[in-house]
Amino acid sequence: MALHDDLLNTSVSAPLGDVLGLWQGIIGSVESYVMTLWRPWVGYQLLIALAVLLVAQLLKMVLAPRLHAWMRAREGWPMWRIRWLVVLHKRLRGILFVGMIWLVVIVMRDLTWNSRSYQLSIIANLATAWLVVALTTRLIGNPILRKAVRYGAWVWVTLSILGQTDTFTNLMDNIAFSIGTMRISVLLVVQAILILGVLWFAARFMSHTVRSRITGNADISPSMQVLAVKAMQLLFYGMAVFIGLKTIGIDLTGLAVLSGAIGVGLGFGLQKVVSNLVSGIILLLDKSIKPGDVISLGDTFGWINSLGARYVSITTRDGKEYLIPNEDLITGQVVNWSHSNDFVRLDIYFGTAYGDNPHDVRRIAIEAAMSVPRVLESRPTVCHIVGFGDSSVDYILRFWISDPTGGLTNIRGNVFLALWDAFAANGISIPFPQREVKVLEGSELRTRPASSQLREDAADAGRAPMPD
Incomplete structure (x- = not known):
């Protein structure tokens, strides 16, 4: 013990002294707590806490399956409500323990002295704080950030309940280094992370709220909705970073010159x-x-x-x-195709034989196009002659649709198929180019064996003739 006291009284640097001070405080708390364990009621309180924990575990084993079955039967509930039920299901033992331990503390305070429920009060405070931290940190979407905030909050509330926050704060403040006139300590970094995290979460929550309201407004066009949402996100996140840096005491005036230089460099390097x-x-x-x-x-x-x-x-x-x-x-x-409205006119071309009546062809073509489901009846379908070809009378058929997202090639194919069926049912032919060979009067038509023709072709090509 003498050597221990000599080490504590030795002059050391500030961070090391704070570490030793914190360690001495923790050791002292543990020693005093161990000494109090010899008192009968302290041991009784620990046994009561263990009994409450055991009862909470048994109740969880009984209630958890029933709660899970009840949750699976909740069809049609919002997803956020189901997620919170899942979180509560996972923390069911902690919730039961907190409720029962506080009930025991209240009953013991009414029936006996406060000193006989002091340790139970500390346990109840710790359990409540840990449960609240575990539930509130579920709001953080990033898993890594959620765990970091959860464990940091658990350490902080534990130190607060045990009365060691001042010593721990001094320790983090004394572990520091300087860059020019700026002093950066561990405490400053932790405060920056906490403040920026809270502000960033608030900015994210507000941006999601504003986005849901903007996108749900039918009076605002989709393009303006996108612009307004992005502008709100930029504003909220920018304010979160600016306010967070100003809150922790970082001077932002020096960033103006740096941002100007960076802007000039980006202007040349990132033109596209x-x-x-x-x-x-x-x-x-x-x-x-x-x-x-x-x-x-x-x-x-x-x-x-x-x-x-x-x-x-x-x-x-x-x-x-x-x-x-x-x-x-x-x-x-x-x-x-859908800038001012969704109406789109499509044109297809076809031809029929000269022997078919053009008036009948136009009428049948319009009726065939109108029979296709996607063709609009509210806008007129027309068919016109556009020329007289070598072997056909050429037509153009024009019709309207209101759903270009459904495709254009498929609707043209359906109209062509309807024309084919309608022309076949009404005896209208679709011509194709034909060639006629006429033998003049007085001329002779001679044929030769195939082998003779092959020998002539081989001789023309410079190859040896094929034998008969």
Whole structure:
């Protein structure tokens, strides 16, 4: 013990002294607690706590299967409610223990002296704090961040209940280093992580709330919804970082010059990226395209899934997803099949024989096109003669659809098939090029054996003639 006291009284550096002070406080608390274990009621309280824990375990074994079966029967409930039930199911033993231990503390305070329930009160406070931390940290989506916050909060509440927070705070504050005029300590880093984490979580919660309200407003166009959501996210997250850095005492004036230099460098090195970002903002503002539109850009035909800061996601009919840079949509020629409305007119060409009545052909073609389900009846389908070909009378058939997302090739194929069936049922022929060979009067038609023709062809090609 003398050597132990001499070591504690030796002059040491501030961090080492704080470590020894914290260790001395913990050892002293443990020694005093061990000494109190010799008192009968202290041991009784520990036995009561163990008994309550055992009862909580037994109740969990009985209630957990029933609660699980009840949860599986809750069809149609919102997903967030099911997730919270799963969390409560996993923490059922802790919830039962906290409820019963506090009930025991209240009863013992009414029936006996407070000193005979002091250790139970500490255990109840610790169990309650640990349970609250475990439940609240479930709101953090990132698993790594959730575990870090959970374990850090458990350590902090334990130190607070045991009365060792001041010593631990001084220890973290004395472990520091300086960069210029800025002093960075472990306490400052921990405070920064906590403050920025809370502000970041608040910004994320507010951005999700605003996004749900904006996307649920039918009066706002889809492109303006995307722009408003991205602007709100940038505002909330920027405010979270700015307020967090100012709260922990970091001077941000020096970052102005650095950000200016970085901006100049990025302007030269990331011209394409900046161009795509600006083009994305223009696309959102002018409402030329929006999620759900059907567009054609070169050989790419599909509908827009989402508008990003750098690219537009387009899904084609064959399931391929193309990421088109925003700059290409600004500088290139884009066909928006559903810009102002969803009505699209399609044209197909066909020909019939000269012996067929054109009036009947036009009437039958219009009726055949109107029989296809996707062809609109509200907009007129027309058929016109466009020319007299070498072997057919050429027509154009024009019809309207209102669902270009359903595809264009398939509807054209269905209309062609309807024309084929209608022409076959009404005796209208679809001609094809034919050639006629006429033998003039006075001429002779001679034929020769195939072997003679082969020998002549071989001689013309410079090869040896084939034997008979």
